[in-house]
Amino acid sequence: MEIRKGIAVSPGIAIAKAMVIDSRDYRIPRRTIMPSQRTAEIQRVRKAFARAIQELDEIKSAKRIEESEIGDIFAVHMRFLRDKSFRKRITDLINKEKVTVEYAVSTVLREIASHFAGIDDTYISERAADIYDIERRLLKHLQGRVEDNLGHLREDVVILAHDLTPTQTAGFNKTFVKGFATERGGRTSHTAIVARSLGIPAVVALGELSLEISPDCQVIVDGNRGVVIIDPDEETLAQYKRYAEQVTRFVSELNVLRDLPAETRDGVRIELMGNIEFPDEAAQVLEKGGDGIGLYRTEFLYLYGGSEPTEDDHYHAYAETIRTLKDKPVVIRTMDLGADKMPHSNWHPNETNPALGLRSIRYCLQNFPMFKTQLRAILRASVLGDVRMMFPLITTLQELRQAKMIVRDVMEDLDEYAVPYNAKMPIGIMIETPSSALTAGLLAQEADFFSIGTNDLIQYTLAVDRANEHVSTLFSPAEPAVLRLIRSVIQEAHKARIGLSVCGEVASDPEFIMLLLGMGVRTLSLAVPMIPEVKKIVRSVSIEQCGRLARRVATLDSSRQIKNVLRDAASKILPENF
Amino acid sequence: MRPAMQFVDLANTFDADISVSHGDTTVDGKSIMQMTMLAATCGSRLKIRAKGPEAQKAVEALKELAEQFFMGVSQPQVGQQEEG
Numbered sequence: 001m002e003i004r005k006g007i008a009v010s011p012g013i014a015i016a017k018a019m020v021i022d023s024r025d026y027r028i029p030r031r032t033i034m035p036s037q038r039t040a041e042i043q044r045v046r047k048a049f050a051r052a053i054q055e056l057d058e059i060k061s062a063k064r065i066e067e068s069e070i071g072d073i074f075a076v077h078m079r080f081l082r083d084k085s086f087r088k089r090i091t092d093l094i095n096k097e098k099v100t101v102e103y104a105v106s107t108v109l110r111e112i113a114s115h116f117a118g119i120d121d122t123y124i125s126e127r128a129a130d131i132y133d134i135e136r137r138l139l140k141h142l143q144g145r146v147e148d149n150l151g152h153l154r155e156d157v158v159i160l161a162h163d164l165t166p167t168q169t170a171g172f173n174k175t176f177v178k179g180f181a182t183e184r185g186g187r188t189s190h191t192a193i194v195a196r197s198l199g200i201p202a203v204v205a206l207g208e209l210s211l212e213i214s215p216d217c218q219v220i221v222d223g224n225r226g227v228v229i230i231d232p233d234e235e236t237l238a239q240y241k242r243y244a245e246q247v248t249r250f251v252s253e254l255n256v257l258r259d260l261p262a263e264t265r266d267g268v269r270i271e272l273m274g275n276i277e278f279p280d281e282a283a284q285v286l287e288k289g290g291d292g293i294g295l296y297r298t299e300f301l302y303l304y305g306g307s308e309p310t311e312d313d314h315y316h317a318y319a320e321t322i323r324t325l326k327d328k329p330v331v332i333r334t335m336d337l338g339a340d341k342m343p344h345s346n347w348h349p350n351e352t353n354p355a356l357g358l359r360s361i362r363y364c365l366q367n368f369p370m371f372k373t374q375l376r377a378i379l380r381a382s383v384l385g386d387v388r389m390m391f392p393l394i395t396t397l398q399e400l401r402q403a404k405m406i407v408r409d410v411m412e413d414l415d416e417y418a419v420p421y422n423a424k425m426p427i428g429i430m431i432e433t434p435s436s437a438l439t440a441g442l443l444a445q446e447a448d449f450f451s452i453g454t455n456d457l458i459q460y461t462l463a464v465d466r467a468n469e470h471v472s473t474l475f476s477p478a479e480p481a482v483l484r485l486i487r488s489v490i491q492e493a494h495k496a497r498i499g500l501s502v503c504g505e506v507a508s509d510p511e512f513i514m515l516l517l518g519m520g521v522r523t524l525s526l527a528v529p530m531i532p533e534v535k536k537i538v539r540s541v542s543i544e545q546c547g548r549l550a551r552r553v554a555t556l557d558s559s560r561q562i563k564n565v566l567r568d569a570a571s572k573i574l575p576e577n578f
Numbered sequence: 579m580r581p582a583m584q585f586v587d588l589a590n591t592f593d594a595d596i597s598v599s600h601g602d603t604t605v606d607g608k609s610i611m612q613m614t615m616l617a618a619t620c621g622s623r624l625k626i627r628a629k630g631p632e633a634q635k636a637v638e639a640l641k642e643l644a645e646q647f648f649m650g651v652s653q654p655q656v657g658q659q660e661e662g
Contacts, residue, residue, distance in 0.1 A: 072580055072583075075583060076580075076582075076583055076610065076614075079583060079586060079587075079610040080610055080611060083609050083610045083611050084609070085606055085609040085611060085612060086609065086610070086611040089611070112611065112615065115615055116614075127614075307580050307581040
């Protein structure tokens with residue numbers, strides 16, 4: 001049994017036989033040829049390229065993929081195959097070293113791939129998978145080998161791989177593939193996106209896996225916790241089967257709640273919104289019975305795709321989401337990346353402390369053209385539904401004013417071209433720094449709503465980086481300092497009669513729901529899969545009861561005490577969950 | 579890889595030899611392999627050179643395209659030099 005921890009990129013539990021795919025598994029031995037064979041070898045290069053090009057043409061016309069990201073990737077492959085200097089590099093190697101075509105192809109492509117893989121930028125290093133895909137394709141045609149075709153699967157499997165290439169995932173027989181586990185990848189890698197769109201669990205970035213496992217070996221992919229268990233023992237397997245059944249049962253039980261309102265026992269309606277990243281997650285918000293999208297992260301536009309997003313890239317992504325939600329609210333958050341994470345900018349400021357550096361709204365306020373591109377797209381999309389916009393990481397009133405001034409600039413531009421937009425689109429801000437929490441009263445005069453981002457608020461209030469294992473235990477939303485800030489922000493929002501929501505991880509933590517309601521929160525924005533569970537809690541409590549809990553918590557002086565009280569209260573409401 | 583793809587596609591429409599350099603590295607602007615490898619490591623300064631009947635046109639068009647990619651970045655610069 002081997003237990004590995006990775007990044008959970010698509011939820012669910014899969015238990016099935018392992019199917020190992022290794023895009024590096026063609027280990028081509030170095031074999032030399034006689035000088036007289038050179039012409040014949042080079043002839044084979046030409047044929048393999050021609051067949052590979054033909055195959056790509058067929059894939060393209062068969063799958064109607066021109067518009068998708070995958071189509072883009074194949075387009076790059078096609079250009080590689082037509083690139084004379086690429087082919088020359090292969091034939092040069094054959095001529096010079098007198099090696100077989102297979103060896104030359106493999107060597108050249110691995111050189112290129114390792115060049116990409118060595119770059120310290122996840123977007124670029126993930127593209128090494130594309131190069132391996134080209135290698136596979138060429139070798140397949142050279143060796144006339146029948147591909148270990150995943151279209152011919154006859155039983156359920158979990159795919160284990162170094163990384164999955166677009167060709168591999170395009171060829172899957174979707175009925176039998178139950179989950180993915182890969183050594184590499186991240187939230188924006190191809191595997192993650194495909195898994196989410198298929199609705200199957202996936203865990204990536206597992207590090208070196210022992211891929212030489214027996215073909216009948218069982219694998220558990222836990223896409224909820226980010227764990228993969230290879231060859232589990234009887235006990236673990238039985239445990240996970242029970243867990244999987246529980247999850248299924250609980251999910252179907254919760255689905256009954258889908259069409260019921262999130263209303264407390266004493267009749268107070270709570271809005272439950274979803275946090276999403278990709279447009280294809282919008283439909284899930286409705287499926288899970290959400291009231292709208294409370295946080296639409298737009299970073300994926302900058303991270304996935306080969307170049308800085310154009311106004312139309314933005315617009316299409318927003319329009320798709322808004323149309324899915326019809327007239328339910330969609331809160332779009334403007335770009336929230338650090339300068340160090342901007343993949344298309346070659347300007348990486350040397351920051352010793354990026355969390356306190358040029359990021360998020362600060363970056364936008366120093367890069368007007370990029371910021372305006374996004375604002376124009378949001379404004380254009382504002383006429384399609386109930387669209388609202390929010391700025392992340394606002395620390396001072398000055399910043400909010402500056403950002404709003406740019407919005408007005410963009411509006412004037414749109415007026416000039418008679419492009420329609422909603423001039424009354426609500427503009428709110430995230431409250432995620434102590435500075436903005438302490439000046440919430442001032443900010444409330446000029447913002448249409450607040451959304452409390454608890455993750456950053458905790459980090460900045462407690463001065464704790466929770467990714468740092470030496471201090472991560474100090475990171476707690478139950479610290480009195482954090483709760484005091486949250487309480488005062490809620491009060492200021494109520495005083496100014498503006499909207500207020502909580503959109504951090506706390507909003508999906510079953511133990512914190514009662515406290516938040518008791519403190520006066522009426523809108524929560526949370527991870528979409530958690531909506532039914534939180535709705536169940538909301539429907540099991542009364543505001544009066546929550547208020548009592550909140551008052552009790554306000555008198556406690558330590559995070560540990562507060563956590564215990566919250567856990568007790570929650571376990572009385574939903575004993576089966578705790 | 580999309581920017582490199584667009585760049586190479588455009589470069590190939592001109593009757594000119596096109597080279598792109600960054601620092602000491604100079605590559606063929608019509609080769610996707612060479613351009614992606616350059617793009618993977620390059621900084622913000624690119625130098626585009628062209629030689630041949632359509633050199634002038636090629637440099638102008640490629641410069642414009644390159645500037646589009648860098649739109650919004652504070653200090654992008656695309657140098658140019660023509661011969662022939």
